[in-house]
Amino acid sequence: MDNAIADMMRARAVLAPMAGVTDIPFRLMARRFGCAFASTEMIDVNGIVYGNRRTFELMERVPGDSPLGVQLVGQDADKLLYAAEICEQKGFKVIDVNAGCPARKVVRSGKGAALLKDPLKLAAIVRRLVKALTIPVTVKIRSGWDEENLNCMEVAKAVASEGASAVCIHARTKEQMHKGKVRHDITRAVKKTAGIPVFASGDILTAGDAADVLAKTGCDAVFIARGALGRPWLFREINAGALSTSVPSFRDIKDIIIEHFSLHLRFYDEQQSLKRMYKHLAWYLRRFKNLDAVMKEYRRVGGLESFRGFMERLRLDGRRLVV
Numbered sequence: 001m002d003n004a005i006a007d008m009m010r011a012r013a014v015l016a017p018m019a020g021v022t023d024i025p026f027r028l029m030a031r032r033f034g035c036a037f038a039s040t041e042m043i044d045v046n047g048i049v050y051g052n053r054r055t056f057e058l059m060e061r062v063p064g065d066s067p068l069g070v071q072l073v074g075q076d077a078d079k080l081l082y083a084a085e086i087c088e089q090k091g092f093k094v095i096d097v098n099a100g101c102p103a104r105k106v107v108r109s110g111k112g113a114a115l116l117k118d119p120l121k122l123a124a125i126v127r128r129l130v131k132a133l134t135i136p137v138t139v140k141i142r143s144g145w146d147e148e149n150l151n152c153m154e155v156a157k158a159v160a161s162e163g164a165s166a167v168c169i170h171a172r173t174k175e176q177m178h179k180g181k182v183r184h185d186i187t188r189a190v191k192k193t194a195g196i197p198v199f200a201s202g203d204i205l206t207a208g209d210a211a212d213v214l215a216k217t218g219c220d221a222v223f224i225a226r227g228a229l230g231r232p233w234l235f236r237e238i239n240a241g242a243l244s245t246s247v248p249s250f251r252d253i254k255d256i257i258i259e260h261f262s263l264h265l266r267f268y269d270e271q272q273s274l275k276r277m278y279k280h281l282a283w284y285l286r287r288f289k290n291l292d293a294v295m296k297e298y299r300r301v302g303g304l305e306s307f308r309g310f311m312e313r314l315r316l317d318g319r320r321l322v323v
């Protein structure tokens with residue numbers, strides 16, 4: 001078994017790739033709460049091939065953020081290989097091929113979930129990568145293109161036979177996007193037939209969900225995506241298993257927000273940090289009332305000093321946020 005795959009299995013809960021979310025600050029927050037394996041967001045191989053500055057920023061590595069997998073999105077085997085070799089040199093532990101992204105601009109160019117329509121092409125890509133790389137290659141798939149084409153078992157077997165070290169399945173179709181029910185019965189069927197480690201993704205929002213999905217599907221680990229938004233401590237809860245952990249108080253959450261913002265300042269300038277923090281703040285506070293008014297107030301925050309003032313004023317009156 002590849003070391004990195006064993007690391008993912010030991011981690012039990014892996015931070016899933018999330019475009020626009022799983023940047024270095026977010027990953028470091030998840031790590032702080034016990035996330036033992038994480039992934040970058042999807043990185044377009046064209047950006048790597050053409051030397052795009054922003055793409056290379058997405059591939060930056062920092063101490064304390066390891067082991068880390070990189071997810072590549074592309075459809076041209078040569079470009080994928082070129083990009084994967086650079087990622088391998090940069091110290092990523094896993095190359096994950098995105099065969100699940102349903103976004104129109106991605107599938108239109110034959111990438112992401114479009115690869116599900118051509119399992120032979122996807123398998124050929126995996127063969128190229130596996131042959132040339134020393135780190136494991138994994139593939140993240142969906143259950144199929146639509147209800148009439150639930151071909152994930154065929155896809156999983158095809159990539160396994162070409163040497164993929166694992167698959168992660170988000171058991172919704174491409175057509176479902178993020179809506180409707182995830183089909184973990186399908187996840188279980190893939191686990192039974194793939195012959196390689198299988199990771200489950202989809203609607204794993206609590207420690208209870210993680211335990212349920214692991215038990216019901218027999219999967220080797222779960223991928224945590226939306227469950228970690230504004231709740232990086234979910235990893236601590238999952239790691240604690242049956243033992244209960246303390247839920248962060250409002251005071252704790254404020255400290256966590258400040259810590260997350262400080263991490264932004266390490267990697268982005270002040271204005272970028274404030275902008276990028278916007279969605280995280282909304283996620284951290286979404287379980288409380290009066291969020292709209294608080295976010296309106298946050299939009300008036302123009303710099304570091306006013307952010308400090310905003311956080312000092314932010315308090316809870318019952319379940320209602322006040323700022």
Ligand SMILES: Cc1cc2nc3c(=O)[nH]c(=O)nc-3n(C[C@H](O)[C@H](O)[C@H](O)COP(=O)(O)O)c2cc1C
Nearest residue numbers: 016017018019041042140170201202203204225226
């Ligand atoms: C904001 C956002 C961005 C995402 N970006 C990616 C991505 O870059 N690559 C990928 O394979 N999946 C991506 N996903 C899908 C997740 O990794 C995951 O498979 C999916 O959200 C289902 O899990 P969940 O119900 O726990 O959110 C994204 C999901 C969200 C919510």
